[in-house]
Amino acid sequence: MTSPQSPIRPWPFGLPLLQAIRRDPLALAQSLHKQHGDIASVKVLSTHIYYLFRPEAARQVLVEHQEDFEKDQRPLDILQSVHGANVITTEGAVWERQRRILTPAFAPKRIEACAKLMAAAADECASQELPQEVGANAIIDVDALTTLITMDVILRALFSYHYQREEAAAVSQAIRSLSKQLMRELFWPVRAVPWLPYPGRAEKERSTALVRDLIRARIEARRQAMSAGAEAGEDILGLMLAARDEQATAPDAGLSDQEILDNCVGLFGAGHDTSATALTWWIGLMAMHPEIAARVRDELRGLPEDRASAVKTIMEARLLNATIKEAMRLYPPSTATFSRRALRDVPIDGQVIAKGALVLIPIWSLHHDPRWFPEPDAFRPERFMPGAPVLPRSAFMPFGIGPHFCLGQQFATVEMALIAARLVRNHDFALDQATALPAPEVNLVLKPRERLKVRFTRLAQDRQTVVPSERAERQSN
Incomplete structure (x- = not known):
């Protein structure tokens, strides 16, 4: 030694x-x-x-x-x-208890139930944001697109809630602002004192309030519904409200209201931003490698589009999942x-x-x-x-290892594969006026330093490829 x-x-x-x-x-x-x-x-x-x-x-x-x-x-x-103090930001006995209570919410059966929500979110967002007429194309801000989809997924999975467009844009901006601010604070020689002025404090407080108020409103709405006789629900919030720790005695057997709020905030932030980031880089890589994208489409064409068995089906798409893993190797979100x-x-x-x-x-x-x-x-x-x-x-x-490995690993794996499959099955990707992907930048997660813009071209259902001459012509238009 x-x-x-x-x-x-x-x-x-x-x-x-x-x-x-x-x-x-x-x-x-x-x-x-x-x-x-x-x-x-x-x-x-x-x-x-x-x-x-x-x-x-x-x-x-x-x-x-x-x-x-x-x-x-x-x-x-x-x-x-x-x-707040949630399963992501705590250690020791507090973390162990929260992790134990929350683990059933991410069991395989729960992932299968959420798969329908994931597919619906991807389909609805694509129908609103991407070209739908065969041959039509549009230049898309990829990070904005993937953020919209994954935010819809996590809100549905957490609260059975479908956001409004303006609401999603405001929350997305708040999360971006908070990520940059937290990254700044991590590298300050000393930690900022909360009650003293410091750079970024006012914006941080506004953004934090916006995100927490959105989530608090969903929790309060569910509490009111339960007071009127409704069930807790089968989404993640419902499972949190009903969960009990078999190793604890009342009143510590369940999560407190503050623990529920803090964990919803943590799962909301981590649950969509990391997946959005991974998908952003994956789309960019598919745009850089159209020959691999074409092979993925061929693979998907041989699999059924059935939301009822979506998890089983998507796990059979070996090349699709390999491209996502390789994207996370090249650009690990965390x-x-x-x-x-x-x-x-x-x-x-x-x-x-x-x-x-x-x-x-x-x-x-x-x-x-x-x-x-x-x-x-x-x-x-x-x-x-x-x-x-x-x-x-x-x-x-990319998801860590050991006891602290990402609680939502399987959720994110299925989510990314389902969304990626629905996007690449129906659209061709091409970089817009660029020959390489933007440089990466660490802001809690690994984002492109500049906006990644990709031209999405709608494909015919019976013709899932675009020949190089067509690609060049569409890029020049």
Whole structure:
């Protein structure tokens, strides 16, 4: 067992390094890996930080030694300032209890029930936002489109609620604003004091109130309906209201009103923004690779369009699901959320991580390591097809691993596949006046730095391809 290397700490106190991480955390991690190998050690103020670049080291932290680490409290506190104390932003006994109560809401039977809502949301949004006449085309802001669809999905799944267009636009803007603000606060040397003025405070308070008021109104409406004799409902809110923790005694057996509100806020934010981001990059990649999109359409053409058996059917679309996985490898929606603080001295990957040190697992770097993914910047869905070389455990983990893996992983997997299938089955995608995708930018999730605009062309039902000459002609119009 060896002692850790001397940490990098540029004068003064490592603060320039903190600013470099904020400017471009992806590039900074890649640079550290190149210069210092699979374990890079840095120091900012009094905090010793380790970057771990091997899948096995990530697994040791998140799975094998997970009891020796905890989520870093500072980012949890910053996230709680918007999302409250929910299953995403808590740790320890509070997290364990909430996770235990909420898990049944994401059981396979619940996902199957939600699949009909997902398909309906995708179909309705496509009919309103995309060309419907065969041969017609339109230039679409992809992130705006995927946000509309996934927001509709999560509102239906959470509350059986269908948003109004103006309402969706306002909430979407609020969430974007909050993501940028929270990202800023994560890199401030000290945490902002809530009752003192600080940059972005007023906008943060307005945006937080807008999102929480929308969700509070849905909860209050359900409470009133239940007071009048209605059932709790079969959506996620209904399951939260009815859920009981078998390991607890009354009155702690159920979620409190505040816990229900906080978890609805957390699931609403995480439940649509990450899926929207993954779908945005997937559409861009399909536009870049029309030959792969055509193969996906051929695959889907051989599968029935039956909402009643949508989950079973969509899981049989192996190439479609492989393209989504490869999109999440290239552009993982969550790139820097896997951080842990050591509770005691812990041996990890041949070195000792000292008590109190912070460990970062850079998902982007793991997903772009040529040791596990040859030609790491190339879009190669065959990496995830049957017969492909077996990946090292934890080399690919867009949803995390271990006890804290994403509670909504299966929900998001089915949601993205259903939406993607309905979009690519009926439309051709082509980049509008661009030859490459925008550069990625970390704002809690990995968004395109500039707007990604794609030309959607409506396809005939019996002809699911557009020949290159037609594509070029439509792009020039």
